[in-house]
Amino acid sequence: MSIRKKRTCATCGAEIPRSAKEDRCDACIAAAADKKMAIAKIGAALMGGAGVVVGIALKLFGGGKGK
Amino acid sequence: MRPIGAQAVYEPAPQLQFEIERWDPRTKTMGTRRVDFTPEDNRKIWDAFKDWTWVRTVFPAFAEVVTGMARSEKQWVADIPKYYEKLLDEGQIFFNRDKMGRLLPDLKGQHGRFVQKVRLKETVTMPELLPNLQHLETQAALAMIMSQLENVQEQIAQIRGELQQDRLAKADAAWDQLNQSLKITDGRRREQAIMIAIGAGTEAKRALMRHLHGCLNVIEGNADQNEAQLIFGDLLKGKSKKERGKIEARMAYDDIAGILNGVRVETAGHMALGDTDAARRAMKEFAFFIETEQLDDRDTILRIDSRLPVEEKRPDIVDEFDAIAQRTIQLGALSAGQSIPEQLLVAYRPPQDGKDDYSEKDDIETRASTDDVEDTVEAADIEPYKEEA
Numbered sequence A: 001m002s003i004r005k006k007r008t009c010a011t012c013g014a015e016i017p018r019s020a021k022e023d024r025c026d027a028c029i030a031a032a033a034d035k036k037m038a039i040a041k042i043g044a045a046l047m048g049g050a051g052v053v054v055g056i057a058l059k060l061f062g063g064g065k066g067k
Numbered sequence B: 001m002r003p004i005g006a007q008a009v010y011e012p013a014p015q016l017q018f019e020i021e022r023w024d025p026r027t028k029t030m031g032t033r034r035v036d037f038t039p040e041d042n043r044k045i046w047d048a049f050k051d052w053t054w055v056r057t058v059f060p061a062f063a064e065v066v067t068g069m070a071r072s073e074k075q076w077v078a079d080i081p082k083y084y085e086k087l088l089d090e091g092q093i094f095f096n097r098d099k100m101g102r103l104l105p106d107l108k109g110q111h112g113r114f115v116q117k118v119r120l121k122e123t124v125t126m127p128e129l130l131p132n133l134q135h136l137e138t139q140a141a142l143a144m145i146m147s148q149l150e151n152v153q154e155q156i157a158q159i160r161g162e163l164q165q166d167r168l169a170k171a172d173a174a175w176d177q178l179n180q181s182l183k184i185t186d187g188r189r190r191e192q193a194i195m196i197a198i199g200a201g202t203e204a205k206r207a208l209m210r211h212l213h214g215c216l217n218v219i220e221g222n223a224d225q226n227e228a229q230l231i232f233g234d235l236l237k238g239k240s241k242k243e244r245g246k247i248e249a250r251m252a253y254d255d256i257a258g259i260l261n262g263v264r265v266e267t268a269g270h271m272a273l274g275d276t277d278a279a280r281r282a283m284k285e286f287a288f289f290i291e292t293e294q295l296d297d298r299d300t301i302l303r304i305d306s307r308l309p310v311e312e313k314r315p316d317i318v319d320e321f322d323a324i325a326q327r328t329i330q331l332g333a334l335s336a337g338q339s340i341p342e343q344l345l346v347a348y349r350p351p352q353d354g355k356d357d358y359s360e361k362d363d364i365e366t367r368a369s370t371d372d373v374e375d376t377v378e379a380a381d382i383e384p385y386k387e388e389a
Helices: A026-066 B039-050 B052-058 B060-070 B082-090 B129-157 B165-182 B187-222 B227-237 B241-272 B276-292 B298-307 B315-333
Strands: A003-005 B017-024 B029-036 B073-079 B094-097 B103-108 B114-117 B119-125 B357-359
Touching: A026 B227, A026 B241, A026 B298, B039 B052, B052 B060, B060 B129, B082 B114, B129 B241, B129 B276, B129 B315, B165 B187, B165 B241, B187 B241, B187 B298, B241 B276, B241 B298, B241 B315, B276 B315, B298 B315
Parallel strands: none
Antiparallel strands: A003 B357, B017 B029, B073 B119, B094 B103, B103 B114
């Protein structure tokens, strides 16, 4: 009788298929992707906001120098 | 109940026992122990068995076995010494015959010379006992699988989503129909109602089988995606693939619950009609489906479970469904008249906590090599389940 070791998810510890390419279950991968997407969205929003601020600042200071 | 001393009639009272399995944490082994039924339960059970009409209705196969044992045939058989038996086999001596050509209990030589007078021995044969016992074993094996189907179905029901209710309702309705029809007192009407319930169960089961096939395809298609692929999928397709996978996983579990319900209706219905062969046929069809969809491969169920968030994951369902798949295929591969392997008559026992490994179940004869992950089962005398395009 052959005994096979169960593969478990590195994040939640649940059993995952032996043939799985990743070492995490699909739900944990999806959750991690969600988190990264959220960070990316906030980052993009902040970058956008920072760009606007820099733009306004350049306009203000650049305009002052031109006079 | 009066004390024994005050009773006028004494009757032998058989004591029933039941076996319990107990996990011993010190020795880390499973032990069995026999315990007596309480006197009250013991009396009730034996009172029930005293009513032969009740036994025949509730345990038809058991009643058949008992009747088969009682229907013994007495025969007289020639008791021939070994030496004369050998001469008979070699054709040196023969049985004497009367004018009608019937055998007489005398042995004679080639020239008609009298050799030996044969002694007769009384033997009692029970011609129907063996098939009846096999029939009883088959019923027991089917009952074991059916109780497991019920278990898994109940567990899945706890995580059931709000999807595809109409399809599932048909399977539930078939189960209700069967239970109601079993209560009908008129024999003919009961049989008709059971047949209708079986038909409804088969229809619901087939619809769910088709749907599960689609769900498994989607889950398979979305499997093994890493974070980057999921994020790009989100950005490019708008609708998240991972979300869809979760829904399909829930629907797949629901489908499995409904299919198990359908199989239970068919099997229990046929058994209620006393048609064990038809019940076995239903189980065989289920075995083909398991094989076709590779549900006997633990990875297939794990791929469904993998999609669900931690709080919805059900490792117990994975374990028990795995056991059901193996048992069903093993039973489905048996041809009529073949005796039921002992492991099919043993109740399912969940794997022990802390036992991290699982065996490949090599004891199942139909399994292929142990090194092959994609194990297949060669079913014996049955046409395969075909998925229509």
